[in-house]
Amino acid sequence: MPESSDRPFPPGDYPVVVVGSGPGGLQASYYLRHLGIDHAVISADSSAGGMFRRFPFFQRLLSWTKPYGPVPRDDRFYEWYDWNSLLAEEPASKAIMPGLMDGTSSFPSRPEMELNLATFAERTGLSVRYDCSWEQTRRDGERFVLQTSDGEYRGQVVIFAVGIAEPYKPDTPGFEHVAHYVDTRSPESYAGKRLFIVGKENSGFELATGLLQWAQRIVLCSPRPAKLSVNTHSLLGVRARYIQPVEDQILGGGVFMLNASINRIDRLGNGFRIMCSRSEGGAELAIDADEVIAATGFVCPLRDLADIGVSMFGRSQLPSMTNHWESATAPGVYFAGTIGQGVSGMKKYGLPANSGAVHGARYNARTLVYHVAQKHFNVELPKPMVEPSRLVDTLLEEATRAPELWNQKSYLARSFLLNPSTGILDEGVVPLADFVDTEGPAAVAIAVETDDTGDIHPAVYVREERRPAVETLLSSQAMHDFRTAEHRAQLSSLLSGVTAGAVK
Amino acid sequence: MTSALGRVPLFEGVSEESMERLVAVTGEMEFEPGQFVVLQGQVGTGLYVIVGGSVRVVRGTEEIARLGPNDFFGELSVIDQMPRNASVQAIEPTRCLALASWDLLDLLESDAKLSLNLIRGLAARVRGQGELHHH
Amino acid sequence: MALSPQELVDTLAGLSLFADLSRPQLEQVAHKMTEESYPVGQRILRQGFTGTGFYVILDGEVAVRIDGDERARLQKGDFFGEMSILLGEPPVADVVTTRQLHVLHLGGPELEGFLRDHPPIMYRMLKTVAMRLRNASQLRS
Numbered sequence: 001m002p003e004s005s006d007r008p009f010p011p012g013d014y015p016v017v018v019v020g021s022g023p024g025g026l027q028a029s030y031y032l033r034h035l036g037i038d039h040a041v042i043s044a045d046s047s048a049g050g051m052f053r054r055f056p057f058f059q060r061l062l063s064w065t066k067p068y069g070p071v072p073r074d075d076r077f078y079e080w081y082d083w084n085s086l087l088a089e090e091p092a093s094k095a096i097m098p099g100l101m102d103g104t105s106s107f108p109s110r111p112e113m114e115l116n117l118a119t120f121a122e123r124t125g126l127s128v129r130y131d132c133s134w135e136q137t138r139r140d141g142e143r144f145v146l147q148t149s150d151g152e153y154r155g156q157v158v159i160f161a162v163g164i165a166e167p168y169k170p171d172t173p174g175f176e177h178v179a180h181y182v183d184t185r186s187p188e189s190y191a192g193k194r195l196f197i198v199g200k201e202n203s204g205f206e207l208a209t210g211l212l213q214w215a216q217r218i219v220l221c222s223p224r225p226a227k228l229s230v231n232t233h234s235l236l237g238v239r240a241r242y243i244q245p246v247e248d249q250i251l252g253g254g255v256f257m258l259n260a261s262i263n264r265i266d267r268l269g270n271g272f273r274i275m276c277s278r279s280e281g282g283a284e285l286a287i288d289a290d291e292v293i294a295a296t297g298f299v300c301p302l303r304d305l306a307d308i309g310v311s312m313f314g315r316s317q318l319p320s321m322t323n324h325w326e327s328a329t330a331p332g333v334y335f336a337g338t339i340g341q342g343v344s345g346m347k348k349y350g351l352p353a354n355s356g357a358v359h360g361a362r363y364n365a366r367t368l369v370y371h372v373a374q375k376h377f378n379v380e381l382p383k384p385m386v387e388p389s390r391l392v393d394t395l396l397e398e399a400t401r402a403p404e405l406w407n408q409k410s411y412l413a414r415s416f417l418l419n420p421s422t423g424i425l426d427e428g429v430v431p432l433a434d435f436v437d438t439e440g441p442a443a444v445a446i447a448v449e450t451d452d453t454g455d456i457h458p459a460v461y462v463r464e465e466r467r468p469a470v471e472t473l474l475s476s477q478a479m480h481d482f483r484t485a486e487h488r489a490q491l492s493s494l495l496s497g498v499t500a501g502a503v504k
Numbered sequence: 505m506t507s508a509l510g511r512v513p514l515f516e517g518v519s520e521e522s523m524e525r526l527v528a529v530t531g532e533m534e535f536e537p538g539q540f541v542v543l544q545g546q547v548g549t550g551l552y553v554i555v556g557g558s559v560r561v562v563r564g565t566e567e568i569a570r571l572g573p574n575d576f577f578g579e580l581s582v583i584d585q586m587p588r589n590a591s592v593q594a595i596e597p598t599r600c601l602a603l604a605s606w607d608l609l610d611l612l613e614s615d616a617k618l619s620l621n622l623i624r625g626l627a628a629r630v631r632g633q634g635e636l637h638h639h
Numbered sequence: 640m641a642l643s644p645q646e647l648v649d650t651l652a653g654l655s656l657f658a659d660l661s662r663p664q665l666e667q668v669a670h671k672m673t674e675e676s677y678p679v680g681q682r683i684l685r686q687g688f689t690g691t692g693f694y695v696i697l698d699g700e701v702a703v704r705i706d707g708d709e710r711a712r713l714q715k716g717d718f719f720g721e722m723s724i725l726l727g728e729p730p731v732a733d734v735v736t737t738r739q740l741h742v743l744h745l746g747g748p749e750l751e752g753f754l755r756d757h758p759p760i761m762y763r764m765l766k767t768v769a770m771r772l773r774n775a776s777q778l779r780s
Contacts, residue, residue: 223670313641313675315647315674321676322678328678344676347746348689348692436685436688437682468685471689583765583769589773590776612765616758622765631726
């Protein structure tokens with residue numbers, strides 16, 4: 001049977017090539033197809049799901065989907081209560097996750113999440129060429145050429161949604177002998193073993209929690225103490241459900257938290273001897289273990305993209321990007337999925353958006369595709385007109401009910417152009433940092449933001465023609481409903497000046 | 505003197521231990537109207553806190569500020585060991601607490617709150633200058 | 640330039656703000672701050688906007704502009720954002736990237752605790768702010 005009739009997207013020339021079949025790749029492909037942009041989707045995996053085909057090993061996801069939320073599942077604001085479903089335009093493909101959960105938890109298990117993504121691909125009829133591995137990259141005139149295990153793919157635009165799941169181990173002597181987090185086996189195989197885990201971030205704690213009842217002894221080792229989210233009062237740091245090992249350590253129950261740097265790991269019989277130096281005082285220690293797992297993190301598998309000019313930064317080797325997730329140094333190369341966390345946005349008070357997780361990345365992917373469509377393929381996106389008398393109510397409605405704004409606070413905004421001759425035009429969802437810093441036509445944008453006290457409130461940005469935007473914060477509201485008389489009055493007076501009285 | 509020091513915003517929130525050390529090393533000085541407390545171009549030997557009276561700050565021939573009770577001055581030369589960048593002259597009978605450079609630097613090393621207060625005070629002055637190029 | 644954890648610590652060791660820190664202390668700093676990358680033409684701090692942050696430049700360049708007038712350029716080793724945090728006031732200037740920028744970022748609310756934990760950094764910052772004051776006053780005389 002000829003291979004090409006079995007598998008979609010044979011090697012060749014496409015306007016856009018998408019690499020990856022996790023949440024980022026699937027979401028990008030959906031909207032490319034929605035806008036009628038021809039593209040190929042290739043993936044080294046053999047099925048949909050990305051990282052969720054393997055991780056997390058022992059735990060449910062950290063992102064919620066509430067089967068019985070405050071709004072019904074077909075309400076657009078349900079997306080604020082469902083952080084795991086991908087976005088779709090047709091009702092049958094929206095909010096797939098809650099229907100697949102067994103009801104025992106608001107957090108899906110890994111298999112449930114994998115099924116969620118596979119069901120999305122199936123129900124929306126997305127195609128992916130699986131078992132097609134991207135290996136090398138080069139330019140050819142205006143095209144990017146991806147060398148894959150199946151042959152060459154040429155694209156005007158390439159979207160890499162390849163995740164941040166390539167294992168990273170330090171090059172300290174001996175690490176070549178030890179397993180990485182990704183190599184973790186079934187828990188029973190660690191029964192009675194002395195376990196040494198390198199790293200005290202979420203992956204290390206996830207393993208320690210999952211193997212707590214199996215291992216004879218667990219040592220968690222890294223130079224710095226664990227940063228716990230219950231101490232940082234945020235989602236940064238090790239999440240609450242993983243800190244059983246901390247309690248065990250405090251109670252003296254066979255878990256040891258060691259603040260030390262590892263100098264060397266030697267094989268010792270069937271096990272290992274870890275030579276380390278304590279962070280306080282520098283005393284040298286030798287610790288023996290039956291199993292060592294390096295929970296030392298991941299990098300972004302960008303292969304040879306540096307050779308075509310993609311610059312990278314940080315310990316995860318993320319690409320440096322523009323506010324539209326395009327490589328800052330190699331135009332035409334875009335990134336979707338969790339890699340989007342490398343675009344910081346406004347990050348007021350150091351608070352990041354949710355670009356690293358599905359509930360943020362899905363909106364980024366949609367916004368990215370709309371941007372690619374306009375910039376590279378001259379697709380005209382509709383900009384519905386808004387009656388001047390309706391502008392204030394529309395803005396406050398969006399601040400209260402737009403899931404894009406709630407999931408990506410201070411990162412994505414709803415924008416309206418204020419052109420005196422063409423009227424007020426709805427520009428849709430835009431990256432906020434781009435709106436406030438790009439000189440452009442007169443416009444107003446609204447976003448939802450949190451300040452350093454945890455107060456949630458709308459933020460209005462008014463941009464006059466060829467001037468940078470000016471910020472005005474509106475008040476918070478106990479039930480997060482900003483459609484009050486007070487808000488209307490505040491916003492009306494703010495906008496009446498800019499719209500020359502057109503707005504009431 | 506403890507109460508006088510305690511009222512000064514610069515020393516707000518410093519530890520009791522630091523306060524005791526401050527009291528031990530701080531001297532009191534009195535100035536007649538017209539008398540110079542410090543002179544522009546002189547090597548600086550310490551920081552002054554006004555507890556009573558008022559002074560004018562003069563750079564060249566231009567009066568750039570007036571200071572009163574609880575204001576401090578002279579800290580810049582303590583930190584960067586460069587000559588005084590302005591003169592300070594008493595307008596009326598004025599009483600100051602004087603803290604020698606080496607004692608202040610000693611205290612800064614051990615008391616984080618004092619350092620923080622001092623940076624804030626300097627930052628406010630930079631902003632106040634208006635000619636600033638940092639924020 | 641994606642720095643390995645060791646390379647990042649090596650880079651910090653060469654910056655004057657961190658000049659008095661031991662290697663373990665430098666590792667602490669690297670652990671507490673976040674590496675970020677910003678493209679050209681992006682504002683990092685915005686005149687009159689809310690939201691505070693402390694930034695140390697690892698690579699690249701920014702321009703400091705007040706009402707559109709450029710007042711200064713900052714490069715590797717320079718820091719910015721602390722004035723607004725210390726004074727509790729919005730930035731009085733825009734800080735705009737003039738080259739691809741690689742920074743370490745600490746959220747505004749965390750700066751005070753960070754400085755208390757690392758007195759040598761606070762002392763270096765004190766000296767830098769004092770120098771700005773001296774320069775500012777010299778410009779006026």
